[in-house]
Amino acid sequence: MEDSYRHKGMRRQLVKVVRSKGIKDERVLDAIGKIPRHFFFENALVEHAYQDKAFPIGAGQTISQPYTVAFQTELLNVKPGDKILEIGTGSGYQSIVLLELGAEVYTIEYQKELYERTRFALPEMGYKANFFFGDGSLGLPRFAPYDKIIVTAGAPTVPDALIDQLKVNGCLVIPVGNTKTQQMLRLTRLEGNKLRKEVFHDFKFVPLLGDDGWKK
């Protein structure tokens, strides 16, 4: 698929929309302005790629709304070299935003179909992440600890395993609530096993499934 002037123009427009909704981090806005989101869409849906909306990607899942991706990424305050665990690989779009900001990305997906598709699609686009198939509600203990963890599906509660897998001063960005709406939380692990909790506004995510998520 090509990345035409028309696509680039639509992307500039999308950046304006995301900025107008309150995103200030220029690095995050630059990443949104650079990544060809239409590459993640089936041919029939390409015209919708630069709307600020979530869209179906198969297996009953969605590529998140660009504003939501930008909001979560801004909360992570990504520094080059940060080791970040993403729960919910999905299309791989969020992984690419993190890679564009210089992070080392570990990403885990629960749906085999999406895991298989995305772990081949991203290298074809020139992006290198570490892909895993499994239940991310338990984190990815084999490669812990992480500087930052981002959960891109709505959780019923904060999984303890994710806090345990954070470095001291590391943070977890996670939407928590019921299956209809979730509050965005940022939890920072402080010295002496203390936690700082910050609460942001509501979002609507697909459910985080698994042992420490919603049961099927």
Ligand code: SAM
């Ligand atoms: N980050 C994705 C993107 O940029 O396209 C967002 C995808 S979607 C909003 C959330 C994803 O979380 C879905 O692909 C879903 O299959 C996945 N998911 C749900 N529960 C999971 C779990 N326990 N472990 C890993 N992934 C999970």
